[in-house]
Amino acid sequence: MIYGTFSPRTLRRTLRLPVIAAVAGLGFLSTQLIAQEAAVSRTPGQSELSYTVETLATGVNNGYQLAMDPVNRRVYFSDAQWRVEERADDGTISVQQSGSGKLVEFDAATRTLASIHSFLNLTRNDGNGREGEPFNWDGITAGSMSSMRTTFSPYGVDIDPLVPNAAGQADPVIITTTARGRDSDEGYGGNVVIYRASQGAPTDADRLFEFEDGTPIFNGIRRVTVNTQTHKAFITNMGSETIPGYIAVIDLASKRVDARIAIPGNQGVIGAAVDAENNLVYVGTMRGEKLYVIDVNLVDNSDPKDFELNNSAVFELNATVGANARPTYNAELKRVYVSSFSNPAGRISIVNADPGSESYGRLMQGFETGATNMVEVDVERGLLYSANLGDREVVVFDLESYSELLRLPTTGNALNIAIDPVTRDVWVSNFSDASAVDIFRVQRP
Numbered sequence: 001m002i003y004g005t006f007s008p009r010t011l012r013r014t015l016r017l018p019v020i021a022a023v024a025g026l027g028f029l030s031t032q033l034i035a036q037e038a039a040v041s042r043t044p045g046q047s048e049l050s051y052t053v054e055t056l057a058t059g060v061n062n063g064y065q066l067a068m069d070p071v072n073r074r075v076y077f078s079d080a081q082w083r084v085e086e087r088a089d090d091g092t093i094s095v096q097q098s099g100s101g102k103l104v105e106f107d108a109a110t111r112t113l114a115s116i117h118s119f120l121n122l123t124r125n126d127g128n129g130r131e132g133e134p135f136n137w138d139g140i141t142a143g144s145m146s147s148m149r150t151t152f153s154p155y156g157v158d159i160d161p162l163v164p165n166a167a168g169q170a171d172p173v174i175i176t177t178t179a180r181g182r183d184s185d186e187g188y189g190g191n192v193v194i195y196r197a198s199q200g201a202p203t204d205a206d207r208l209f210e211f212e213d214g215t216p217i218f219n220g221i222r223r224v225t226v227n228t229q230t231h232k233a234f235i236t237n238m239g240s241e242t243i244p245g246y247i248a249v250i251d252l253a254s255k256r257v258d259a260r261i262a263i264p265g266n267q268g269v270i271g272a273a274v275d276a277e278n279n280l281v282y283v284g285t286m287r288g289e290k291l292y293v294i295d296v297n298l299v300d301n302s303d304p305k306d307f308e309l310n311n312s313a314v315f316e317l318n319a320t321v322g323a324n325a326r327p328t329y330n331a332e333l334k335r336v337y338v339s340s341f342s343n344p345a346g347r348i349s350i351v352n353a354d355p356g357s358e359s360y361g362r363l364m365q366g367f368e369t370g371a372t373n374m375v376e377v378d379v380e381r382g383l384l385y386s387a388n389l390g391d392r393e394v395v396v397f398d399l400e401s402y403s404e405l406l407r408l409p410t411t412g413n414a415l416n417i418a419i420d421p422v423t424r425d426v427w428v429s430n431f432s433d434a435s436a437v438d439i440f441r442v443q444r445p
Contacts, residue, residue: 049396049444051443053439056111059104061081062079064155064431066157067157067159077103077104079103080101080178081097087137088143102119103176105117108420111439119153125191131147152178152207160228163253172197177223189217190218229276232296234247234248237269238269259304263292264314267285273336279295280293285323286323286324290317291319291338317351319363324342326341328377335351347366347369348372370395371390373414381442384398384402385426389413392411393410408438412434415430
């Protein structure tokens with residue numbers, strides 16, 4: 001059971017019967033729900049907060065990020081599990097781990113399973129069969145095989161709910177990233193899948209991982225974020241010793257690479273956030289201390305392979321935010337909230353992101369928290385949420401004073417957060433094999 005860490009006065013636990021959904025080729029998924037409520041005391045002189053939490057089984061075996069479609073109120077959870085086989089000396093082949101790559105889609109309004117988008121029909125990037133099929137061992141002498149480097153199963157995920165289709169109607173586009181892809185000749189790359197949510201599942205035509213000449217598009221791929229006004233996706237890449245960290249810009253309608261924009265200093269790009277109104281992308285690096293901004297209005301799309309073509313579109317801001325930085329942009333407040341992941345003492349930095357302000361790009365506030373992996377802001381309720389990976393909790397801060405208000409215990413290692421635009425409920429994805437989503441409702445009296 002989950003109890004508040006602030007001596008709850010009341011606790012309600014409700015167990016509902018499991019809802020079982022049969023999915024062809026994917027077995028059964030139980031969406032058992034447990035609801036709990038705790039009234040949580042704060043320090044003297046402060047008002048009281050309370051929360052309820054509902055935990056739903058997702059059926060995700062190797063979980064990473066979630067993404068919310070705020071228009072259609074759908075939430076997607078990534079499952080990156082790949083296939084592993086082992087061959088004994090006598091030639092017998094056994095399956096050590098079956099692939100289960102998919103996106104699990106929930107209806108946020110009803111909190112029920114809506115669909116499962118299977119990635120198992122995608123062909124591995126080395127051509128060795130589809131992801132749900134056994135390996136072809138012809139010519140292979142090793143004792144084990146894994147699709148870890150060739151899979152398209154999703155780690156990162158984002159969605160643009162407003163991309164028009166051929167009829168001119170908004171038809172959501174889903175973008176997923178696979179962090180561990182590797183090209184046998186070119187080294188580490190990464191794989192991307194871009195497809196319409198209405199398809200129900202991606203096809204081979206939706207894969208994106210190499211240019212026409214066969215060279216990899218990506219290098220050390222990590223996260224994805226989108227501009228829902230221009231319908232461009234921005235994908236972070238760590239780079240390598242010889243290739244700088246960069247942002248890959250993808251046109252969602254055509255699935256074309258517009259540009260690859262390097263961040264100076266070979267610092268490795270880990271996080272990005274979009275200011276859609278001003279067409280700006282804020283970039284956090286793995287090894288540097290500064291926050292950068294790309295003015296996409298200045299980007300030259302004439303040669304997407306050229307890392308130096310758009311140097312003049314990249315600006316270093318006067319804000320030191322720390323390494324391993326994952327920014328989140330809030331359009332209402334015109335601020336960037338940066339999670340600098342470090343365990344145990346991560347840091348959250350708040351940066352002025354109003355281009356019309358004299359203090360644009362400067363640090364407004366910074367404070368230490370736990371191992372913050374990302375943050376999300378609820379302006380309506382005046383709350384800042386931090387998903388603290390490794391601490392198995394979401395920490396809630398006051399949006400004005402940044403004082404800590406509450407700690408929300410999670411089922412697994414909290415990875416990232418989405419806020420339902422209607423109910424203001426907080427959806428939390430859990431890392432790895434937790435196979436659950438926690439949905440919190442934080443309330444003031």
